[in-house]
Amino acid sequence: MTDLLYVNGGTPLQGTISVRGAKNFVSKAMVASLLGESASVLRNVPQIRDVGVVSGLLDLHGVNVKYDPDAGILDLDPSNVESAHVADIDAHAGSSRIPILFCGPLLHRLGEAFIPDLGGCRIGDRPIDYHLDILRQFGAVVDKRPNGIHLRAPRRLQGTKISLPYPSVGATEQLLLTAVRAEGITELSGAATEPEIMDLIAVLQKMGAIISVDTDRVIRIEGVDRLEGYNHTALGDRIEAASWASAALATGGDVTIKGATQPEMMTFLNTFRKVGGQFDVQDDGIRFWHPGGDLRPIVLETDVHPGFMTDWQQPLVVALTQATGLSIVHETVYENRFGFTEALRQMGATIQVYKECLGGGDCRFGQRNFHHSAVVSGPTPLAAADIEVPDLRGGFSHLIAALAAKGTSTVRGISLIDRGYESFQDKLVALGADVSRG
Numbered sequence: 001m002t003d004l005l006y007v008n009g010g011t012p013l014q015g016t017i018s019v020r021g022a023k024n025f026v027s028k029a030m031v032a033s034l035l036g037e038s039a040s041v042l043r044n045v046p047q048i049r050d051v052g053v054v055s056g057l058l059d060l061h062g063v064n065v066k067y068d069p070d071a072g073i074l075d076l077d078p079s080n081v082e083s084a085h086v087a088d089i090d091a092h093a094g095s096s097r098i099p100i101l102f103c104g105p106l107l108h109r110l111g112e113a114f115i116p117d118l119g120g121c122r123i124g125d126r127p128i129d130y131h132l133d134i135l136r137q138f139g140a141v142v143d144k145r146p147n148g149i150h151l152r153a154p155r156r157l158q159g160t161k162i163s164l165p166y167p168s169v170g171a172t173e174q175l176l177l178t179a180v181r182a183e184g185i186t187e188l189s190g191a192a193t194e195p196e197i198m199d200l201i202a203v204l205q206k207m208g209a210i211i212s213v214d215t216d217r218v219i220r221i222e223g224v225d226r227l228e229g230y231n232h233t234a235l236g237d238r239i240e241a242a243s244w245a246s247a248a249l250a251t252g253g254d255v256t257i258k259g260a261t262q263p264e265m266m267t268f269l270n271t272f273r274k275v276g277g278q279f280d281v282q283d284d285g286i287r288f289w290h291p292g293g294d295l296r297p298i299v300l301e302t303d304v305h306p307g308f309m310t311d312w313q314q315p316l317v318v319a320l321t322q323a324t325g326l327s328i329v330h331e332t333v334y335e336n337r338f339g340f341t342e343a344l345r346q347m348g349a350t351i352q353v354y355k356e357c358l359g360g361g362d363c364r365f366g367q368r369n370f371h372h373s374a375v376v377s378g379p380t381p382l383a384a385a386d387i388e389v390p391d392l393r394g395g396f397s398h399l400i401a402a403l404a405a406k407g408t409s410t411v412r413g414i415s416l417i418d419r420g421y422e423s424f425q426d427k428l429v430a431l432g433a434d435v436s437r438g
């Protein structure tokens, strides 16, 4: 089977699908299992590539990983980590961003760690300077190696006071996973507070950690000597849910998403309503639909939580091509997240990208030559095209555009979408889409 999907568009998506645990939480909770002296159980785990990648890494490090994909249950037993054999770790270079989060747990357990080069979506430079600064402040010694980085902890890591220049999700998680077993108290200001981070804090608390989340992005951790395994059910994937909601809107459809939850999606729901979409929060999910008539243009700025999430941006932009008037989208989290609009233009969308900060305040990228603002003019009918998936969310946006377009599109490189969307082809079929694998 080749890595492409034929999408015969023009049919509104209709029906019910489910989302399971969040990609951006499950992988971190899996890493947390390394900190426990006993086994952990994680539930609501989706069958996505990132779970496979982190399972492989944990396995290399001596964690016994058992996954039941139907039940969505992961058993993680770290009792053999000390005797692990990590010679093949290089093979994991470029697979995801998660390896960088192994630093703290491995330093605590083994006193050293080798972290292969990171992968993840190419939507900006994505440096790891905050991560390395944090680790050095705890007392780790960091050496760059040809295929990654090597870290040592000459003595037990020490709690510290850190202020992040930007509320980075990964750096906040790095700090949490390192501070919980460091000696003494750690205080982080400028922390990210995404729901996935709060769920990671819940997991760590179950393991025996002492963490308080104060107002104004301050997190305090009292290090402890020992942590146990956890038993936890992952929060739902709010990015996957918003992606399907955007697909419903762009195709004029009506989709109920079991497992979508209101508190984590409040900001998305407000925006969805402003564009003219309707939703109904139900006991076990949320129904999203296009009520007919014109969609409205909006001015949108992506931001850290509780702002409009950057990962929601790409799918929603496709729906904005169907709104009547000019929408402005200012991407403030990543400097290079509008590459996917090239394919949309090829399909007939009118989207211009700009280096200036449009639509509101200035951001970190304002004077730095990055195309990080977009103006979308609609409505424009979309026509089928031959397109290549550029990254995870950009790829899903291409799928949405192909579903909304007249004619049969060829979407190439769709296996990239498996990284974060469980069984997306089955879900498309369940919603009435006319798709077939090449």
Ligand SMILES: CC(=O)N[C@H]1[C@@H](OP(=O)(O)OP(=O)(O)OC[C@H]2O[C@@H](n3ccc(=O)[nH]c3=O)[C@H](O)[C@@H]2O)O[C@H](CO)[C@@H](O)[C@@H]1O
Pocket: 023, 024, 025, 097, 124, 125, 126, 127, 128, 129, 130, 131, 132, 166, 167, 168, 169, 170, 171, 192, 309, 310, 311, 333, 334, 335
């Ligand atoms: C696996 C995972 O959970 N990925 C998510 C995580 O990515 P990730 O944790 O990589 O994203 P960050 O929040 O760290 O990145 C935000 C910004 O901080 C910058 N930065 C980050 C670290 C650093 O050391 N130096 C630095 O400059 C980045 O380049 C970016 O401009 O949060 C992002 C923001 O919600 C999401 O888009 C990703 O889906």
Ligand SMILES: C=C(OP(=O)(O)O)C(=O)O
Pocket: 023, 096, 097, 119, 120, 121, 122, 123, 311, 392, 393, 420
């Ligand atoms: C950017 C994303 O993921 P990652 O950090 O894994 O590349 C994403 O999920 O949209």
